[in-house]
Amino acid sequence: MKTSNYMLIGDFNFGDNNLKEQNILALYENKVHDLWKDVYNFDQNPGYTFDPSTNLCAHITSQSQTNRRLDRYLIHTLDKLSYSIEHLSMIGIEKIPIDPLNIDNNQRINQSDHYALQLIINFRTRSISHRSGLVILPTLNTWSIIHSYSKEFYPSDDLWPSHINLLWPFFDLIDCQADQEDILLRLRLLLSQYSSFSIKINKIDSFIENNIIYMKMNDESTKYVKQLHEQLIKLFPQCLKNKRSSYNPHMTIGQFDNEQKFNEAKSSL
Known part of the structure; x- marks a missing residue:
């Protein structure tokens, strides 16, 4: 398709364990959301529309x-749009009299061999800005030592204090109710599942291709931050800046406009 904004709705005629579906979802990774799974705990309410x-x-x-969830609402990653599900439920589960002219007859039957799904979904335009980022900031007691490096080599330090990017660019927050419901609440629910953790820096390293010097985390810290990043991408796939490049968490302390300055600073550090 030529657009990234679309929904797939209907009777798919195969269930969750169908190999073809699993291959398709694996191909699209986190780009396609199953709205039933967004709303319900699948183990508690599997949503069998064919039962x-x-x-x-x-x-x-x-x-x-075999009970199967044949009917779905799938939504592809939305470009500059956010959505919130107001209501999603199974309907058409009531039985009707086999003989409508004889309502006293106890014989009743379902209206169809499938139950239906009813969805009320709200869409909002949501801009993503390079002026906004979701980051990890160092604790206050570490700022002085970090600043002792960055003040000399990182001209943007006053605007963007040294940090570790989790998602950049990020949503342009405007302090409205939609921010609270669509972004901040979802963030809190995700982060509440994580215990507090420490990040350990054990090396000063560099990206030669763009003349950047950064503080590098140890392997354990890097692994933990990458796991958090993966969960955030699932939550906000619109913020995935470059789908082809791998995520390399780091804290920039120096950026240079030419290779000579870069090499001089690197040797001093």
Whole structure:
């Protein structure tokens, strides 16, 4: 498709364990969201829209008598749009009289062999700005030693204190209710699952290709921050700046406009 904004809706005629579906979802990684899984705990409410155990029509038409979630709402990663699900539920689960002219007859049947899904979803335009980032800031007691390096070599230090990028660019927050609901609340819920942790710096390193000097974390800290980054990308896939490059967490302390200055500073550090 020529657009990144689209939804896939309907009867897919295969369940969650179908190999073709798993291959497709693996191909698109975190770009496609299953809205039922956004709302419900799948183990507690699997959302079987084809359920021979409770639906007489499904029981009649099914050969395997296997419960399956055949009907879906899938949404592709939205470009500069955010969404919030107001309501998602299964409907059409009520049984109706087999003989509508004889309502006293206790014989009843489901309206279809599938239950239906009802969705109310809200979309909002959401700009992503290079002036905004989701970052890890060093604790205050470490600023002086970091600043002793960055004040000389990092001209942007006054505007952007030394930090570790988690997501950049990030949403342009405007301190509105939508920010609270769509971004900050979701962030809090994710981060509440993490215990506090320490980041250990054990080396000064450099990116030769763009003349940057940075403080490098040890392997354990790098692994932990990368895991957090992966969860954040799942939460806010719109903020994935470069889908082809790998994430390399670091804290810049020097940036130079030519190779000579870069080499001089690197040797002194």
